[in-house]
Amino acid sequence: MKWTLKYLAGAVLTVAVAGMATVSYAAPAEAPHDTVTKTEAAQAWKSRAAAVTKSAAKPAATKHTARTPRIVAPGxxxxxxxxxxLWLTAEGKHWVTPSSPEPEFRSVVDGNIDLGTPGVSLQAEITDGRAYLSGLYYGGKGVASGVDVETAAGTVHGKLIELAGHPGWGVWYATAAVTAGGSPDFVSQVTVHDTEGGVYAQLTTR
Known part of the structure; x- marks a missing residue:
């Protein structure tokens, strides 16, 4: 059974990352009993422990490098x-699927999309228990980083491809297993994130 559908839209979201580190130190050996009393040894131990704790270095900041789209050559x-x-040309997105070996095309120059407004499109085909998902993304601020696709089977993490030279648009794609009875409303939302952890563009289908 094969289903196909097409949608369009745009929206916002954030993520955060945190980390922590630990430090350790060794206890000093107790001084000989004939030169230092037990009280003095205990005080020395507390003083050294406090000094080590105070001087422990802060954990080094981890530099986070966000993912960016894979840059591909035309064709x-x-x-x-x-x-x-899938492949890209200056005119738009081209793709084939297992049940549709003849190339399909989604234009970015025919006037049907506004590259100046954040948006995401969706082309989905469900064949033999598998969903083949892809679409355009365009018009967002910053640099696109990754894509999350909310489906009836759960969240699917897809990938991004773009042509060189900051064209203002790119293509996302993903695949997912579909349970029996899968239908065109299999996908409920597509969110393309930016490298700052926000939303580049978003599509909600229902």
């Missing part, structure tokens, strides 16, 4: 799954 084929391939 370069990207295999998302067996039989599911």
């Amino acid at each position: 370069e084929r990207v295999t998302a799954a067996p039989g599911f391939r």
Whole structure:
């Protein structure tokens, strides 16, 4: 059974990352009993422990490098799954799926989308228990980083591809297993994140 659908839209979201580190130190050996009393030894131990704790270095900041889209040459084929391939030209997105081997095309120059407004499109095909998902993203601020697709089977993390030269648009893609009875409303939301952890563009289908 095969289902296909197409949507369009745009919206906002944030994420955060945190880390922590630990430090350790060794207890000093107790001084000989004939030169230092037990009280003095205990005081020395407390003083050294406090000094070590106070001087422990703060954990070094971890530099986070956000993902960025894979840059492809015009016409370069990207295999998302067996039989599911995508490629880009200056005119837009091209793709084939296992049940649709003839190339399909989604234009970015025909006037049907506004590259100046954040948006995401969705093309989905469900065949033999598998969903082949992809679409355009465009118009967002900053640099796109990753994509999360909310489906009836759970959240799917997809990938991004773009042409060189900051064209203002790119293509996302993902695949997912579909339970029996899967239908065109299999996808409920597509969110393309930016490198700052916000939302580049978003699509909600219902």
